[in-house]
Amino acid sequence: MSRDVLDQLVQRFDDAVLATHDQFGDETALITADVWHEAAVFLRDDLVCSMDHFIDLTAVDFADRRTPRFEVVLHLRSSERLHRIRLKAPVGLGPGGENPQVDSLVDVWKGANWFERECYDMFGVEFVGHPDLRRILMYEQFEGHPLRKDYDAHRTQPLVPYREGYEKLQPFGLPQGMPFGRQTHDRWKTAVAGRPEDAGATNLLGFEED
Amino acid sequence: MEPLDVELEDGELELPTDPMLLNMGPSHPAMHGTVRIVVELSGETINKADVQIGYLHRGFEKMCERGTWSQVFPYVDRLNYASPLLNNVAFALAVEKMLGVTVPERCQHYRVILGELARICDHLVCSGAMAMELGAFTPFLYFVKARDLIWDIFEEETGARLTNSFGRVGGMAHPPTANFKEMVRTTLPAVLDLVRDGENLVLENRIFLDRLEDVSVMSRADALALGWTGVVLRSTGCNYDVRKHHPYLTYDQYDFDVPIGQRGDNYDRFSCRQHEMKQSARIIDQALEMMADDGPVNVDDPRIVLPPKDEVYNTIEGTIQHFKIVMEGIKVPAGECYSYTEAGNGELGFYMVSDGSGTPWRIRIRAPSFASTAGLGQLITGAMIPDVVPTFGSLNMIGGECDH
Numbered sequence: 276m277s278r279d280v281l282d283q284l285v286q287r288f289d290d291a292v293l294a295t296h297d298q299f300g301d302e303t304a305l306i307t308a309d310v311w312h313e314a315a316v317f318l319r320d321d322l323v324c325s326m327d328h329f330i331d332l333t334a335v336d337f338a339d340r341r342t343p344r345f346e347v348v349l350h351l352r353s354s355e356r357l358h359r360i361r362l363k364a365p366v367g368l369g370p371g372g373e374n375p376q377v378d379s380l381v382d383v384w385k386g387a388n389w390f391e392r393e394c395y396d397m398f399g400v401e402f403v404g405h406p407d408l409r410r411i412l413m414y415e416q417f418e419g420h421p422l423r424k425d426y427d428a429h430r431t432q433p434l435v436p437y438r439e440g441y442e443k444l445q446p447f448g449l450p451q452g453m454p455f456g457r458q459t460h461d462r463w464k465t466a467v468a469g470r471p472e473d474a475g476a477t478n479l480l481g482f483e484e485d
Numbered sequence: 486m487e488p489l490d491v492e493l494e495d496g497e498l499e500l501p502t503d504p505m506l507l508n509m510g511p512s513h514p515a516m517h518g519t520v521r522i523v524v525e526l527s528g529e530t531i532n533k534a535d536v537q538i539g540y541l542h543r544g545f546e547k548m549c550e551r552g553t554w555s556q557v558f559p560y561v562d563r564l565n566y567a568s569p570l571l572n573n574v575a576f577a578l579a580v581e582k583m584l585g586v587t588v589p590e591r592c593q594h595y596r597v598i599l600g601e602l603a604r605i606c607d608h609l610v611c612s613g614a615m616a617m618e619l620g621a622f623t624p625f626l627y628f629v630k631a632r633d634l635i636w637d638i639f640e641e642e643t644g645a646r647l648t649n650s651f652g653r654v655g656g657m658a659h660p661p662t663a664n665f666k667e668m669v670r671t672t673l674p675a676v677l678d679l680v681r682d683g684e685n686l687v688l689e690n691r692i693f694l695d696r697l698e699d700v701s702v703m704s705r706a707d708a709l710a711l712g713w714t715g716v717v718l719r720s721t722g723c724n725y726d727v728r729k730h731h732p733y734l735t736y737d738q739y740d741f742d743v744p745i746g747q748r749g750d751n752y753d754r755f756s757c758r759q760h761e762m763k764q765s766a767r768i769i770d771q772a773l774e775m776m777a778d779d780g781p782v783n784v785d786d787p788r789i790v791l792p793p794k795d796e797v798y799n800t801i802e803g804t805i806q807h808f809k810i811v812m813e814g815i816k817v818p819a820g821e822c823y824s825y826t827e828a829g830n831g832e833l834g835f836y837m838v839s840d841g842s843g844t845p846w847r848i849r850i851r852a853p854s855f856a857s858t859a860g861l862g863q864l865i866t867g868a869m870i871p872d873v874v875p876t877f878g879s880l881n882m883i884g885g886e887c888d889h
Contacts, residue, residue, distance in 0.1 A: 298820045298821065298822070299582055299583060299820065299821075299822040301821075301822060301823050303821070327706070327709050327710065328709045328710075328712070328725075329709070329710055329711065329712040329856075330712060330714075330832070330834065330851065331712070331823075331834060331836065331849070331851040333836065333849045333851075335838055335846075335847050335849075336847070340840075348836065348849075350823055350834070350836070350851070354709055354723060354725060357730055357731075361823060384710045384711075384712070385707065385710045385711050385863075386710055386711040386712035386713075386856055386859060386860075388859060389855065389856075389858075389859040390712070390855075390856075390859075393855075397546075410539075411537075411538065411539060412538065412539035412542040412888060412889060413539065413542065414539070421544060421547055422546060422547055426547075428544075428547055428548075428550075428551055
């Protein structure tokens, strides 16, 4: 991570940079969502920054702990200068975090394509200008966005409904006389002796009668 | 040759020229059961390709938000299931970065050795499967045999062959066994022999080379923009290895080379992996020399590391300490952190947000093969159907990691 990049960014975008920090040694800039695309192009093309290596794009849902509710997080690296930066933008203004929107970066780095699709799929953040914004990990019919904090972790949405009134089959099929479990000799004898049709047939395995 | 029994007017012989849609996968032997590619074909050439993933999605990041930090370890095993120990160590390092602790040097060497063994396994599976899909079954058998030798070491050390769950925050689950060094020293040459035997079968094979060389070429700039890392990026000529450029553990103490490709085609990806295995063996040799035979493995911090069972059962402090770590979890300072290591496929990153409690607020996994699979569509567009098989194999897409 690099201090220089942060300085460049603050110099260029001034008021749009809401905060910066370098916790755990990761230089981070929080910028407003409306300069998201502009800042990305600047980071890629500026000679000091030259962030040509796209690393990661994701979001964080802060639920009711923060307004705006979501933060879009971008990690970048420069293959030439070997430094990194994390760029964040708050999205989803309003109480419930409705309509989180941010510009798409697909035209800046191709790799953003799938990462933005994943972010849309998981958090419902809409990337304006994305060429093909559809679900990537979940299926089309899926309702809601699973990584939002208000999506119940136990909720299931099977495409084929679960069968009802159906007992799970035993691992070795229906019991058919000869059980698979380890049996003691005594149990074998009582089981056979219990059946009237088998009376007197206990000597099948050569056990002696008591 | 004259047709034997057909007499047709010229006009009737015209073949349909409309593009054809073809589904490959998810149940397709070459797709490893987890990917579907919808291709639009004209003849046998691919005009358009839509790569669809997600068949192995298990809501991994959601699950991480429901337990303690330590309970994430079994989940990360199942990310890249070809090299679980690398993922274990990567996650442990990420939490340690937030906690601000460093494990003792003995443990660092131990982690390196286990990690590099896991990397060899990872590359063996990838190269073996790739060769097998091209019809060369024998190298696969050699490689799987070599992997089995390494798995025997893992079984001895960790108790499990596949999902080891061996990493812990602040150390490892157990210290190295008494004959660990000896086991690795005797196994490694055998593994390398098998690797050599296996690759000698294919590397001078005309059919194998024809299907790899200059097929599915990726440029360096495109690879960077796509977010490629690891072997797939290095094959394009970009020298980036986390172990060299941002050394973690004790990687700055070892002498090893990073194999770089030139063209970024399937062959470069295959041979970079083969060379990397030999470099990993070099690292292991050095780490074995440097690793002390005794000394602590875990950090000495009762807030992070579980006390020995002896203390748990016999002292009240031990009981309380154990209870607090298990029930409340390790308290990670509030904030955000991105930690990255070189996993089998490339840069495995963890972006973590903590609210200071014992449960992670958010764990984001930056899966290397997610980015490399994103480039698959570009690689196979314009290629032919048979090229899909080696190209897909050379990217080493691992479903567990890619689909989260």
